[in-house]
Amino acid sequence: MSTPNASSPPGAQANALLKRHGLRLDTFLVEVIRRAAQAPPRLLESMEYSLTAGGKRLRPALVLECAQACGATDDSPAGRSALAAAGAIELIHTFSLVHDDLPAMDDDDLRRGRPTNHKVYGEAMAILAGDAMTTVAFELIAADASPADVAIRLVAELAQATGPEGMIGGQVLDMEGEGKNLAIDDLRRLHAMKTGALLRSACRLGAIAAGAPEHKLTAVTDYGRHLGLAFQIVDDLLDVTSTPEQMGKATGKDAGRGKNTYPALLGMDASERAARDAVDAALAALAPFGPEADGLRDLARFVVERQH
Amino acid sequence: MSTPNASSPPGAQANALLKRHGLRLDTFLVEVIRRAAQAPPRLLESMEYSLTAGGKRLRPALVLECAQACGATDDSPAGRSALAAAGAIELIHTFSLVHDDLPAMDDDDLRRGRPTNHKVYGEAMAILAGDAMTTVAFELIAADASPADVAIRLVAELAQATGPEGMIGGQVLDMEGEGKNLAIDDLRRLHAMKTGALLRSACRLGAIAAGAPEHKLTAVTDYGRHLGLAFQIVDDLLDVTSTPEQMGKATGKDAGRGKNTYPALLGMDASERAARDAVDAALAALAPFGPEADGLRDLARFVVERQH
Secondary structure, three states: OOOOOOOOOOOHHHHHHHHHHHHHHHHHHHHHHHOOOOOOHHHHHHHHHHHOOOOOOHHHHHHHHHHHHOOOOOOOHHHHHHHHHHHHHHHHHHHHHHHHOOOOOOOOOEEOOEEOHHHHHOHHHHHHHHHHHHHHHHHHHHHHOOOHHHHHHHHHHHHHHHOOOOHHHHHHHHHHHOOOOOOHHHHHHHHHHHHHHHHHHHHHHHHHHOOOOHHHHHHHHHHHHHHHHHHHHHHHHHHHHOOHHHHOOOOOHHHHOOOOOHHHHHOHHHHHHHHHHHHHHHHHHOOOOOHHHHHHHHHHHHHHHOOO | OOOOOOOOOOOHHHHHHHHHHHHHHHHHHHHHHHOOOOOOHHHHHHHHHHHOOOOOOHHHHHHHHHHHHOOOOOOOHHHHHHHHHHHHHHHHHHHHHHHHOOOOOOOOOEEOOEEOHHHHHOHHHHHHHHHHHHHHHHHHHHHHOOOHHHHHHHHHHHHHHHOOOOHHHHHHHHHHHOOOOOOHHHHHHHHHHHHHHHHHHHHHHHHHHOOOOHHHHHHHHHHHHHHHHHHHHHHHHHHHHOOHHHHOOOOOHHHHOOOOOHHHHHOHHHHHHHHHHHHHHHHHHOOOOOHHHHHHHHHHHHHHHOOO
């Protein structure tokens, strides 16, 4: 599906891949939301507003590419399980953005170039829309994934990556760390939970959906862990070097808030080196795979080359 | 387990039953929260604060009594599935209270006689603690319920009852209805979603965990639907007639907020009659069951007799 092409500009393969998966996810997520035909229309509108705001869809792309690397084809039960997991993880990611942007949290007005959910629909609706995205994520896996033992493993994996030992726990650490000087190991732990858990889990969800053997599940887990670290370091770097127009959200806010970041702790050069090392480690983890994992290789390179 | 005893005062059986299940749930929920050993301690503390605030544990009691009525015994896989579902639904119920109490929602300072979660831990932590309770609920079912096809049905059932067509959708309708005059049918729909969905689902979760045949699942579903209606009408009545000391939370606020309630729409007498009729319908739905459903009969009577 993702043939490497030496004559393409850097990132072209990854961009094409993200665009293809992204379009599929856009359609799928709208279909999933509209399954809730008995729900209050404005609640669905608020959910759809944030779900179709033009994100990169990196997490679903990781689910689908890992499933493909582990042998799942689109029209098989494994492929449908992977699509359900891809939709579910994007629902979880979007819920976290909607709640993160709330006045009581990061108090952001702009997200992906548009007013944040609570700016459009009010705080109460934004809280409830985020809550609803979480339940729809698990409902989606239960409805579309099969067989049952795979479906329940997907639920366990996603719930663990999202919960108190995963993304939500990381948000708490981030909040508690503001204005304090964290050691580099504490910062690594914070990011391994806040951003890393979901990126790593995206890879695992794809492998689980495909019924991958243990050694392949381990390989994509390692890939996802290194990729997650690279992604966060680059995110911190972009917050320093980008304009709000490039990022579609406020930039330069980390320093102002006393947030702990890699550039602040290691400096720019060492941070860039750390990101490249992490991508190399992610690529090395894919050794058990042949060309069927080329999409994952493109995505790993994309993570350090991206401009937003 | 719940032998009717004509010489007991009204409600004694139900109170004994709720106390027994409640103590079991208290212990179980603390154990479940502490499974997340890698989570930030203050997040777990905030979750535990609200989960051990001394609620009635009506929803878990319904799960466990319906499972028992359908033949599950405590030490069987069915009994363990029922306990997982009981814990999960209490996590979901508690998350909804924590988010409902937030300043952007109902802005309540008092819940079950203690300061609300955000008053103690701050708004951001209260939002995140609620979010975490949801994911832990699904993680718990995935970890403890079996076999896999039962576990995934429990996930589907709980997610649907909680989401945009269930409890969360009902909260949106409630919010949108404030200050407007709803027709009685709209009020019924609002409550069927906001409170009813979870009470009905508690009954279904118990039957599903026990592997109940279709006609028993239908019977407890009907029981739960009527019980849910009775519960909400009595809740509205208690808001008018009780003191904050009796309820452990502010009372008389519904009218002040322009909330739609049964007493406001039907008057006190007709509301009391409607509650009694709903309990009679709940009892009638239990016709397929013998003495094994006496606990459920006690709970139905408790719902109209309760003083808080």
